[in-house]
Amino acid sequence: MVTRLSSDAGNVADGIVTVIPTIFRLIIELVATFFTLFYYEPRLAIFALSIAPIVAVVCFLLGRKLKVLQVKVQETESAYRSFMQESLSNLLVVKAFANEQYSTDKLVELRDERFYWVLKKSKMGIISSTIMSISFQLGYIAAFAFGAIQLSRKVITYGTMSVFLTLVNRIQAPVMSLAQYVPKVVNILASAGRIIEIQDIPMEEKLENHIEAENIGININNLTFGYTEEEVLEGANIQIRPGEFVAIVGESGIGKTTLVRLIMSFMSEVGGCIEFNNSLGQVEKANAGTRNFISYVPQGNTLFSGTIRENVRMGRLDCTEEEIVEALTMASGYEFVSELPNGLDTVIGESGHGISEGQAQRIAIARALVRKAPFLILDEATSSLDEKTELSVLQGIQNISPRPTCLLITHRRSVLKYCDREICIYEKKIFEQLI
Structure with a gap:
């Protein structure tokens, strides 16, 4: 490319x-x-x-x-x-x-x-x-x-x-x-x-949002998708209500990240239906435009070269200094950033070179939080954090008002006490687990 x-x-x-x-x-x-x-x-x-x-x-x-x-x-x-x-x-x-x-x-x-x-x-x-x-x-x-x-x-x-x-x-x-x-x-x-x-590559389907971006939930009906002829998800169904914290816990390779990518409309040729809804009963089919409702923390180190301030502002380019500090504080990252020689203006290299994996992950979380979107997706977003810091971040997210809907993909069962429901993917289907 x-x-x-x-x-x-x-x-x-x-x-x-x-x-x-x-x-x-x-x-x-x-x-x-x-x-x-x-x-x-x-x-x-x-x-x-x-x-x-x-x-x-x-x-x-x-x-x-x-x-x-x-x-x-x-x-x-x-x-x-x-x-x-x-x-x-x-x-x-x-x-x-x-x-x-x-x-x-x-x-x-x-x-x-x-x-x-x-x-x-x-x-x-x-x-x-x-x-x-x-x-x-x-x-x-x-x-x-x-x-x-x-x-x-x-x-x-x-x-x-x-x-x-x-x-x-x-x-x-x-x-x-x-x-x-x-x-x-x-x-x-x-x-x-x-x-x-x-x-000649088809453009993404990006529609103008027709529902209020507040108290967003999601309905997934009969979802079927595969990267090859073999399906990863087949006839999967799930409903996440506005304001819920839902965890997906399971082994690697069962389709957790694939589900996130489908919700984000990163891939086409999808069978079934993914719809966003709000507390007013309004519904909109998932497309590139519905990403406006979502804050996303992907797996791995996804920072850009530049200052920490610039990386956090990628979440919302018109955010204020106070909002950057607030987001870093909720992500348990402001303390270490303030101790750096140039604070928010400290320059980091590509993929967060110059800071630790845990610090990079907290900046990525702050980037998502400064967006203030009503639907938050954390894809192994706290894997490099110690348990105490991880729980502190989740508590901070729960205290946001209005509370966002949150979908967490994690291997740590310790976070389940902060979640309303746990779902799992088994044999290409989605099931709900008792917490």
Whole structure:
């Protein structure tokens, strides 16, 4: 995706700004020169231009091959960039398993594969340019021979022949230049095709909210979904009433996070129905727009590089300083933030580099709380916190007024005493457990 939005987009932009205007200029130059030569000697003008169809056929055949090679170049660049980015993002994992040499060798392998396709494309470009050059040279020699014959027959003068050869060269020059632009045009078309593939991805269904964003609950009826042909959830049903704290406790891989992603409308092709409702009895089908009702703390470290203030403000960009402090306090994070040298303006690296996992998790929770949404989803959001801090965070959330509806995914049964209900996923169905 990054390669398409940077390298491919750059190819298209360069084509629009440079290549296409140059091609138009060359076409105008070719037409003007042809008619000038045609005025003096129609047969020579037609002969000089007769090479153009041959060139066009050769360009078409070579262009198809070059387009395939250009796509290969971009695909190998994508693989190279992707592996490099993932290796840097997960550098601690690479070091932990002593896989530095493997990662280096893999990167070299991907680089060599990319160089292979770049070299192959370059060779094809050189071959095509050579063929074009030889063709034009032969054309010029033929024009010279034709002019010499006409001169020997005293049909034309030396001056006329000089003009003819000059005009023939002026006709061939733009045609040859156009031929040399074929690889660039091919690059543009190949890159444009890769960008269009992104544009062809269906847009999310995002509807304008029609219900009051207060005291939000959710109804899930006959929910069926699978990443492959095998279903993760099949005919699942659950109702979460406004203001309830509901916990999902269970082993990994049973569909807990999948359920959250479906509620968030991160995935389409869903069977069944997911609807949000409020205490007024209003109902709205889940879509990208209903995320406005939701605050979400995902699994893992999901912080951005920048200041702690900027990370918390991602929850609501127009929040005030007081609201940031309040959210951090409820997340049991303000104490450690205030002790940092620059407080809220302390700069952290990508994925929270520079602070601990527990501290990063508390900032992520504060980011969700500052949103003040009526529906809160915590997906293993307190896994890096000690039990005392975890319970303090949950108590803070329960004390929010009006109390949000909260869906907790956790492995710790100690949090159940703060929940109204416990549900579990078993054999692709959702069941309620007694607490």
